Amino acid sequence: MSYSLLRIAREALRGGSGWTRAWRDPQPKPQYDAIVVGGGGHGLATGYYLAKEHSLTNVAVLEKGWIGSGNAGRNTTIIRSNYLLPGNEPFYEHSMKLWEGLEQDLNFNTMVSQRGVLNLFHSDAARDAAARRGNAMRLHGVDAELLDTAGVRAMLPLLAFDAARFPIKGGLLQRRGGTARHDAVVWGYARAADRRGVDIVQNCEVTGIRVANGQVQGVETTRGFISAAKVGLACAGHSSRVAAMAGLRLPIESHVLQAFVSEGVKPMLDTVVTFGAGHFYISQSDKGGLVFGGDIDGYNSYAQRGNMPLVEDVAEACVALLPQTSRLRVLRSWGGIMDMSMDGSPIIDRTPVGGLYLNAGWCYGGFKATPASGWCFAHTIARDQAHALNAAMRLDRFATGAVIDEKGAGAQPNLH
Numbered sequence: 001m002s003y004s005l006l007r008i009a010r011e012a013l014r015g016g017s018g019w020t021r022a023w024r025d026p027q028p029k030p031q032y033d034a035i036v037v038g039g040g041g042h043g044l045a046t047g048y049y050l051a052k053e054h055s056l057t058n059v060a061v062l063e064k065g066w067i068g069s070g071n072a073g074r075n076t077t078i079i080r081s082n083y084l085l086p087g088n089e090p091f092y093e094h095s096m097k098l099w100e101g102l103e104q105d106l107n108f109n110t111m112v113s114q115r116g117v118l119n120l121f122h123s124d125a126a127r128d129a130a131a132r133r134g135n136a137m138r139l140h141g142v143d144a145e146l147l148d149t150a151g152v153r154a155m156l157p158l159l160a161f162d163a164a165r166f167p168i169k170g171g172l173l174q175r176r177g178g179t180a181r182h183d184a185v186v187w188g189y190a191r192a193a194d195r196r197g198v199d200i201v202q203n204c205e206v207t208g209i210r211v212a213n214g215q216v217q218g219v220e221t222t223r224g225f226i227s228a229a230k231v232g233l234a235c236a237g238h239s240s241r242v243a244a245m246a247g248l249r250l251p252i253e254s255h256v257l258q259a260f261v262s263e264g265v266k267p268m269l270d271t272v273v274t275f276g277a278g279h280f281y282i283s284q285s286d287k288g289g290l291v292f293g294g295d296i297d298g299y300n301s302y303a304q305r306g307n308m309p310l311v312e313d314v315a316e317a318c319v320a321l322l323p324q325t326s327r328l329r330v331l332r333s334w335g336g337i338m339d340m341s342m343d344g345s346p347i348i349d350r351t352p353v354g355g356l357y358l359n360a361g362w363c364y365g366g367f368k369a370t371p372a373s374g375w376c377f378a379h380t381i382a383r384d385q386a387h388a389l390n391a392a393m394r395l396d397r398f399a400t401g402a403v404i405d406e407k408g409a410g411a412q413p414n415l416h
């Protein structure tokens with residue numbers, strides 16, 4: 001069923017009786033041409049682009065819980081392509097271009113809102129770094145504007161401009177950045193992949209990866225063995241555990257990242273803004289709640305909940321930037337398991353096991369990458385080689401030294 005204005009009008013008159021299920025609930029088949037493990041945004045997008053771009057339709061996406069139950073449904077929904085390094089920037093800009101046409105492509109309202117992303121700076125040195133990043137973006141054909149204090153004040157008069165500790169000296173603005181509705185992205189990709197014949201199998205946990213003579217044979221699951229000559233792993237925070245089933249030890253640590261939503265208030269922020277004197281990002285949802293987050297908790301964990309010290313840290317940054325939020329009540333908070341790589345950049349690559357492919361290491365930033373990640377991973381799986389856009393995102397770069405250290409923080413995953 002196609003969604004359209006006409007369809008909505010017709011269903012309104014029929015009491016909604018004509019709506020059908022958005023995607024099927026198939027039994028897993030004993031054999032597929034390709035299996036994608038993980039029904040988050042990346043796994044579902046991979047399934048969709050395998051069918052759309054490479055005409056591979058005998059494909060299954062296997063999810064241990066329900067689709068979107070991982071980080072795809074837990075993030076703060078920020079999308080942007082304001083990267084510095086050549087290994088990253090063209091990839092994230094490709095993602096941004098896919099976001100810009102996503103609703104038409106998927107025939108689904110993913111609520112992409114290009115309300116802008118503004119990274120504030122509070123010192124002259126930070127202005128230099130922002131100018132450099134903006135120049136790198138423009139050299140890649142990406143929009144970037146360096147604002148002074150007056151420029152930021154004209155956009156967001158409510159910020160604490162003259163705070164004694166962190167006066168706002170300006171910001172780097174990407175107007176095409178913004179937000180998208182995370183659940184809708186999951187549902188949109190699931191529906192579009194299903195319409196092209198991809199099986200989306202929920203409640204199907206992969207418990208083993210069968211390998212013979214260095215070649216993948218298929219996966220053991222809670223619903224039996226499923227054979228496939230190609231298996232792609234898109235398990236985000238669980239990447240290390242799943243890859244270990246094939247004997248691989250990944251350069252990835254799992255950490256908790258929390259997010260928060262406040263009670264609804266009148267419109268006060270019409271863009272995404274980040275605090276430059278700490279790690280803090282905030283936007284306002286269409287329902288009025290402020291959606292915000294900060295750093296990872298800083299210890300390895302598979303728990304999807306966080307700790308109080310980080311709540312305090314995030315609240316401090318929030319009040320430093322927007323003092324009027326000090327009496328606002330937080331309605332909800334939660335955690336997700338982040339797949340932190342050693343250089344803060346992702347891996348989309350083949351693995352030493354033939355037919356086994358890896359998509360991981362997304363750190364804080366994988367939601368914005370969802371379209372390009374699926375697109376590039378599908379290419380890598382279908383053609384058995386990386387696309388130019390993910391050529392630098394190699395698994396062996398930590399051995400060769402060709403790292404993509406966007407922050408310059410070195411091999412310390414908790415600092416990226």
Ligand SMILES: Cc1cc2nc3c(=O)[nH]c(=O)nc-3n(C[C@H](O)[C@H](O)[C@H](O)COP(=O)(O)OP(=O)(O)OC[C@H]3O[C@@H](n4cnc5c(N)ncnc54)[C@H](O)[C@@H]3O)c2cc1C
Nearest residue numbers: 038040041042064070071072075076078206336366367368
């Ligand atoms: C609090 C928070 C805020 C964030 N904010 C942003 C943001 O503003 N912008 C941004 O770009 N990124 C953000 N991120 C990061 C982003 O959400 C992730 O990088 C991205 O969602 C990861 O890809 P995914 O959607 O495929 O992951 P997931 O949704 O986690 O998908 C992985 C799936 O694999 C499944 N799985 C695991 N093991 C198995 C198994 N053995 N068998 C079958 N299935 C399995 C899991 O159940 C899960 O559904 C945030 C993350 C969090 C937690």
